[in-house]
Amino acid sequence: xxxxxxxxxxxxxxxxxxxxxxxxxxxxxxxxxxxxxxxxxxxxxxxxxxxxxxxxxxxxxxxxxxxxxxxxxxxxxxxxxxxxxxxxxxxxxxxxxxxxxxxxxxxxxxxxxxxxxxxxxxxxxxxxxxxxxxxxxxxxxxxxxxxxxxxxxxxxxxxxxxxxxxxxxxxxxxxxxxxxxxxxxxxxxxxxxxxxxxxxxxxxxxxxxxxxxxxxxxxxxxxxxxxxxxxxxxxxxxxxxxxxxxxxxxxxxxxxxxxxxxxxxxxxxxxxxxxxxxxxxxxxxxxxxxxxxxxxxxxxxxxxxxxxxxxxxxxxxxxxxxxxxxxxxxxxxxxxxxxxxxxxxxxxxxxxxxxxxxxxxxxxxxxxxxxxxxxxxxxxxxxxxxxxxxxxxxxxxxxxxxxxxxxxxxxxxxxxxxxxxxxxxx
Numbered sequence: 048x049x050x051x052x053x054x055x056x057x058x059x060x061x062x063x064x065x066x067x068x069x070x071x072x073x074x075x076x077x078x079x080x081x082x083x084x085x086x087x088x089x090x091x092x093x094x095x096x097x098x099x100x101x102x103x104x105x106x107x108x109x110x111x112x113x114x115x116x117x118x119x120x121x122x123x124x125x126x127x128x129x130x131x132x133x134x135x136x137x138x139x140x141x142x143x144x145x146x147x148x149x150x151x152x153x154x155x156x157x158x159x160x161x162x163x164x165x166x167x168x169x170x171x172x173x174x175x176x177x178x179x180x181x182x183x184x185x186x187x188x189x190x191x192x193x194x195x196x197x198x199x200x201x202x203x204x205x206x207x208x209x210x211x212x213x214x215x216x217x218x219x220x221x222x223x224x225x226x227x228x229x230x231x232x233x234x235x236x237x238x239x240x241x242x243x244x245x246x247x248x249x250x251x252x253x254x255x256x257x258x259x260x261x262x263x264x265x266x267x268x269x270x271x272x273x274x275x276x277x278x279x280x281x282x283x284x285x286x287x288x289x290x291x292x293x294x295x296x297x298x299x300x301x302x303x304x305x306x307x308x309x310x311x312x313x314x315x316x317x318x319x320x321x322x323x324x325x326x327x328x329x330x331x332x333x334x335x336x337x338x339x340x341x342x343x344x345x346x347x348x349x350x351x352x353x354x355x356x357x358x359x360x361x362x363x364x365x366x367x368x369x370x371x372x373x374x375x376x377x378x379x380x381x382x383x384x385x386x387x388x389x390x391x392x393x394x395x396x397x398x399x400x401x402x403x404x405x406x407x408x409x410x411x412x413x414x415x416x417x418x419x420x421x422x423x424x425x426x427x428x429x430x431x432x433x434x435x436x437x438x439x440x441x442x443x444x445x446x447x448x449x450x451x452x453x454x455x456x457x458x459x460x461x462x463x464x465x466x467x468x469x470x471x472x473x
Contacts, residue, residue, distance in 0.1 A: 065193045073097045074201035074423075074446055075182050077171070079106045079162040082426030083205035084151060085129040085439035088158040092131060093447030098197065099162035100184060106162060107151045109209055110144060113231035117259050118144040121251060121343050123286045127432040129154055130440055166195065171202060172398035173420045180421065201421040201446055204397065208408075208427060209389035215247070219365035223383060230256055230386040236263030239382060243268070245370055247362065248386030249275060249323075251342050256386050258347040261355040268378060269351075271322055272361040276330040276341040277348065278307065279314045287343065291331060304329025315344065321351050322358035338429035391427070416441055 074090065076083045079101035090097050105111050119141045120127050124134040127142075132154055138146055154160075166184040174181050182197040212229045220227065230252045236259040246257045249271045260267040278287050287307070294303045307330055319325065326333055330341040350356040361373040371377050391407025402409055402418030409415030409424050416438040417423055423445075425438040 063191050065191060067193070067195045069098075069195060069197050071096075071098045071197050071199040073199070073450070074203050074421075075100060075180065075197050075199045076203040076205050077168050077182070078205035078207060078210075078426075079103075079155075079160075079164075080109060080205065080207055080426070081107060081129060081151065081432060082207050082435045082439070083162070083203075084155055084158075084160055085435055086203055086205055086423075086425050086442055087160045088132070088154065089130055089439045089443030090446065091158045091160070093443050093450065095443070095447050095450045098199075099160060100166045100168060100182070100197070101162040101164050102167035104164050106155055106160075107148060109207075109231075110148055110151070113212075114144055115230070115233050115256065115259065116144070116235045117255065120147060121280070122288050122431065126288065128436070129432070130436045132157060168396050170396055170398055173202075173422070178420075201423065203423045203425060203442060204393060204403075204427075205425045206392060208391055208429065210392035210407075211390050212385075213388045213390050214385060215387050217247075217362055217365060220383070222367070223365045224368045225380060226382040228382075228384055230384055231389075233384055236260040236265050239263060239265040242266065242381040243379060244382045244384060245359075245362075245378070245380045246270065246384045246386055248388065249342070250386065250388065251340065252388070253386035254342050254347040255345070256384055257356045258345070258350055260384075261347075261350045266357075267355075268357040268359050268380070270360070270362055271324075271358055274324040274326040275339070276311075276325055276333065277315065277318055277323060277344050278311050278330060278341045280343040280345055282310050282314060295331070300331055300335065301329065304331050307331065315348060318348065321348075322360070323351075334429070340429075417445060 073096035076086055076097055076099045079099050083099055083101070084106060087097055087099055101108070103112070121141070123140050124138060124142055127147075128134050134142060134150055138150075142150065165186045167186065169183045169185055171180060171182040173179075180199050180202040182199065182202065184195045184197070186193045186195075212231050214229060230248070233256055239260055240263050243266045244260050246253050246260070246267050246269045249269055253269055257267045257269045281287060282290060287310070291303060291307060294306060308325075328336065333339045334341065347356060351358060359372055359376070359378070363371045363373050368381070369377050369379055393403055393407040394405060397403060399418075399422065402422055402424070404410045408427050409418070415424055415427055423442045425442060426435045428434040428438060430437070
């Protein structure tokens with residue numbers, strides 16, 4: 048009987064729930080990645096208080112926990128810096144993963160951004176009666192479950208394009224006898240040395256994972272199901288992306304695409320003979336219309352030419368330790384890496400259908416930073432970190448103009464300011 052009582056006490060302790068309601072005298076920002084940090088920093092400059100909610104235990108959790116070791120920024124650092132703070136001059140043109148994380152941590156420290164970690168947003172809805180947003184979060188420890196409802200006038204969705212991994216449904220994959228991991232769990236090819244690894248996906252992640260595997264003496268086969276653009280990261284020592292941006296300032300998009308494709312042919316040669324087919328639409332047009340980013344080659348093509356990376360068509364099914372391809376070929380493999388991308392998780396928690404579409408992106412791509420009723424989105428315009436910065440500046444200015452008018456405060460500030468939230472128990 049005593050042991051039973053003790054067990055009941057333990058169960059009661061585990062299920063203890065605490066409820067709180069917090070009024071936020073400013074916007075709530077959901078997400079402490081680069082998008083959330085950039086918005087918070089710009090709001091700080093506008094002297095607008097805010098609260099940042101983050102479901103993980105650190106800032107930029109995607110970069111810290113779900114990226115491979117060899118990752119570097121694909122674009123020059125000047126296109127990746129956040130508002131109000133450039134990268135250190137000592138950083139290379141393409142900062143490493145660790146350098147970028149250090150930059151983000153310094154950024155958060157400089158602008159006094161202190162997210163509320165381990166708070167997972169369950170729902171967010173606009174209350175028509177009060178004209179306010181109600182954001183409910185849950186955080187748990189071994190003994191306590193804490194439920195908090197934040198009430199605010201403005202809601203900034205900063206969870207980004209890559210909140211959740213995409214795992215495809217492939218016949219027989221669940222019964223595959225080897226290891227199956229998503230690219231977000233891949234760190235290094237070191238443990239795969241000598242193994243036959245199937246990499247499903249041929250975007251920037253798929254190409255880099257395949258390259259890393261080849262560099263660690265694995266035997267990667269990369270699945271290429273559809274056409275995509277491969278471009279050199281640099282042309283004659285200049286960033287291909289920077290070159291494209293300069294040309295777009297003066298030339299029509301169709302002409303820029305034609306010039307880029309000529310440069311790709313001159314630098315990379317004919318890649319279709321290796322099983323890499325280019326789309327009919329040009330690289331910049333494809334990015335603009337469908338949001339599909341060109342792959343920037345940093346060495347994978349050379350491994351493909353030398354046969355150290357095998358390019359194969361789509362997968363039909365798995366059978367034990369074998370995979371059957373759509374062309375009937377069968378391969379014996381030891382491991383599978385799913386470089387199948389990510390998706391937005393906004394539809395799972397945001398109870399709103401006017402601004403956001405079912406795919407978790409704003410319906411209006413070009414004006415997708417501002418909705419109605421105080422709703423904003425940052426990091427969904429498919430323009431990388433430079434797009435994040437532009438969104439963050441516009442959002443902070445939009446909220447800041449209202450805030451200053453209503454509080455009649457000076458437009459300049461001398462020191463950072465943050466108003467404390469008022470907390471009240473249910």
